[in-house]
Amino acid sequence: MAETRVERRLAAILAADVAGYSRLMGADEVGTLAALKAHRREVVDPAIAQYHGRIVKTTGDGMLVEFASAVDAVTCAVAVQEKMAERTAEETVARVQFRVGINVGDIIIDSNDIFGDGVNVAARVENECEPGGVYLSEDAYRQVRGKTAYSFDDLGERSLKNIDRRVRLYAVRSAISSAVDTKSPAETGKLLPLPDRPSIAVLPFANMSGDPEQEYFADGVVEDIITALSRFKSLFVIARNSSFTYKSKAVDIKQVGRELGVRYVLEGSVRKMGGRVRITGQLIEAATGAHLWADKIDAALENVFELQDDVTTRVVGAIEPSITEAEISRAQMKPTSSLDAYDFYLKALSIHYSQLRADLDEALRLLERAIALDPTYSWAKAFAVYIHTLRLSQGWASPEDVARGRELAQEALLASRDEPNTIALAAHGFAWLAHEFDMPLAAMDRALYLNPNSFNVLIRSGWLRAWVADTERAIDNFSRSIRLSPVDSLLGWAYGGLAFAHILKGEYAIALEYARRTTYEMPRWVGSWNAVAISAGHLGNQQEAAVAKDRLLELIPHNSIAATRLRRPFRDRWVSDLFDEGLRLAGLPEG
Template sequence: MRYLFEGYELDSSRRELYRDASVVDLAPQAFDLLDYLIRNRERVVGKDELITAIWKGRCVSDAALTTRLNAARSAIGDSGETQRLIKTLPRRGYRFVGTVQQAHRAPTVAVTDSQSAAAKPDLPLPDKPSLAVLPFTSLSSDPEQEYFADGMVEDIITGLSRSKSLFVIARQSTFTYRGKAIDIRQVGRELGVRYVLEGSVRKSGDRIRISGQLIEATTGAHLWADRFDSQLNDIFDLQDQVTSSVINALFPQLERAEIERAKRKPTENLQAYDYYLRALWSFYQFTREQNVEALRLIRLAFELDSGLAAAYALGAYCYLQRKIFGWTVNVDQDMTDTRWLATRAIELDKDDPTVLVRAGQAIAVVLYEIEDGVALVARAHELNPNLAVARITIGWEHIRRGDIEGALEQFHGGGRLSPMDPFLFLMQTGIAFAHFLADQYEDGSSWAKLAVLDRPNYLNAQFILAACHAMSGRVAEAQAIGARLAKARPALRVSTLASKLARVYKPEHLEKITRACRVMDLPP
């Protein structure tokens, strides 16, 4: 492997360092140290790890490590004062921070400037999920299908590019691979991406089938595959439908893949983004203990990178999770922390839909600043109409205004956009509540049961189920659930609940909720 940076080339197979066409003299251990830092440049390398890698665990003094480090810096025109390429992070370790390009073909002689220009070095991977969408293959001789496939790929690229948490290669680059027999791993190296999406289009009579698969380019492993079948009535409507489906299927898969990648790293070598990914995994466990762990990891993330907006937004989201699951211990402290985290996230990035929706929902639910929170979520929805989780807040806002049909449209729309969404239980609860307010208690019960089955510890879904039973005459079932709710939340009182909800719901809706609570036999 060859590493190119600032006019230097480090050839790990030949164990040589070049500056232009000349070999730079470098002692073996200093070379090993430089090579190790460059190969692990995406993270901070601790002192103990470096000693183990270079000296194979032998006991060496700090002075010996400093001597080799200074020699490596001197060989590449760096120093301990400037730290232009090798940075020391006090009490944490060392990191190579220069821009590096990789090339697999080893030269037969020292590389000259012209030879370096002719080589095709690998591009480094970005510090966030990176994706290339290749041209879809048309399995039909109909030229119209090729235009359709191209347009769909362009729409998928545009849709994915709306998320600032993704690094998406532009169409002009990916379409250079059209019609070529390619190795996905080579595509990943040449475009500098971790994931590649490829697919095909097949037409048969008046039906069309779109197939897609997501591949981890670094390993060639298949992470996700799906197909979409439809009638070919309006090709443009179908294009929009398939594009939306692919985008919303991809986002959870990419997120899961990144979380799994972070989990495979040794915990002592994690950097800010990897801490964020681990926090996201903990958040999605939906337990009190993992909520605490998520907040711990989030603090580690923004201590390392104070500009990581996603970490602050996820932190605010953790306090929202505490609120809706009933895990709050100190209300005032949680509100203070939520306000700081949400405000900081928005200050850092006003245009990332995921940041906006998480901060906005936290502001609306934890701080009760509903108008401000909903405005942020609406902005997120404008930036990314495919963001299913935004539909939750928009749906509840319709309920707050008394627009039950509008609420159902939003909740159902979110479920269609992301049928495997980890927040599907919230959409199901919203649908159940909308049916409750519309006097459709059996439908409400059915949807509430789905939410309870999905997330048994989400007590709001159990409350809606009990309310539907109460208003439909199934009093014994309603009271049984009410007793469980009162035991789980000893502070729950009809009067307290009514006082809180009065700030949110219309008087007639509040009156119906209160009646249901009395039938459930909740404490007054």
């Protein structure tokens, strides 16, 4: 009798289940099932598809997934766990957390199912895993060691149920998170260390005007206070986008201090009624909840800038009395003499965060109106330059737009009055739009000298340094910007910059990890998918490179290597050639 041939193959097996599933079902069966379906639909299944996995089977609380590559299996698992941490950060009792175990081994294929020792070990590794974690067997670890940006904790040998040998286990620790502390304690359980100088976060002020349309005004007042505080070199000030993750939420000040790694928190409200403005503020020591300063300050609307300066001065006096009058004077720069121009700027600021084309177009129109009202308004000009660069990066800018952006950048730099954010936006924009670098580099160094604590300055300095292949300074700038704004909605730009810097160093595996993170943070940004396509292309990861290429063509129809080259501001030819070759390997058309 002929023997039945058994089909076997080597594969990476991912086993996952929900920690505390029985408890969750007992507490809220309907809610738990609905949450699991949503997590699978919106997080788990898309990640498995992106990293080329095959769902073999599912159970009530778990699943078994096959991958051809251990690197893909690990990357998929980490991506899912990071996204789940974000989605469930505010949940406590009903928090859904996955445990993930990964093994590489020989499997037996029977119809659409898989069996064998490779599967059994993966399931037992998952049983050992902590909620929210990713554990690997030693066989899986050998396959991914040195091929990802992750680091690993050696957990030693373990005796696994029904496995006839001891198995060494490793826990994945994201190199992105551990190196620069990109995740909040709500996501990682780790506290950000307090800086070695007074540190503060300014939370969004409540709009008490009785008119929801005035929300932009309250937000703008807070943003200006953050900017003014960040000009003090002796202070560590959390950037706007991280502070604004707490908008419209009931917050525990102690928790905010822990999550952002700051000693002080400023909160308050803004009331704009008729021709007057009232700001109510209170400065709190996060660890103790003690109030260091609290007051109400009223002024006529035309004196709103003096009102902001008053709040800034009182806060600084409470937490760092040694700051000099000269520093205080430098921080109190009045941006414009026109309240209407300021109002147009605030409206543009409010709508641009969506990054949608229509909103960016409207933001430009508003900024041009502000500039028309006050031709000396250098910050509005610099911000318009920034919008022009955003539109160019997405393929939405005409040659006339580029020329206008260059013109505004030069005007903003000439009229910047040593305002660091203005200098940074204008220098970054001029380099991008004009492909000239000597003057922007000198200007950016000036901005860093004036304000080494600004997320805006650091991230733009990082990109400028990357464009001239100064990779170490670029990486340092990007990493520092992440610490200043650890939960920023625009962190994708920092991760994208880190990806490009590592591409320049030839470290394509690390670059790809940062690039993947960028696509999760900013899935509609062309730069995210350029980074994936280039790094995956150079690695020979054809499947992932092809996915990135297709996404680039979705975002910019008729995209090509030639068109991409025109949008890139690289100083050295070899850098452009390196990027062209990566896109070519990914399959992007020549032109």
